[in-house]
Amino acid sequence: MKRTVWSLGIAAVAIMILMAAGARTSVSAAAQDTKPAETAVKIDNFVFSPNALTVPAGSTIRWTNHDDIPHNIVSEDKSFKSKVLDTDETFAYTFTKPGTYTYFCSIHPKMTGKVVVQ
């Protein structure tokens, strides 16, 4: 009987250690999940899509031109400017500072988009 109680105690301790380890693992997994990832913006039929998006500071946005027509990405405040992108070419920019960034295609200035960095 004494031996059974002792074994149960060991089992309980083992379970607690496993749970603690599990909790630590899930915390670090969550930390990795919150790490800003690359967000895709498509250029399709003269439209940036999504047209407006909100991302945490440190996020990278990658634009891809799916049109047969060249486009570029120029921010209103000149903080970033891509070269002219041909079909399937991409441009990436990492937003480190919070703020609202409006941008457009300087070849087709009616094409506009917005990125809100938090």
Ligand SMILES: [Cu+2]
């Ligand atoms: Cu364009």
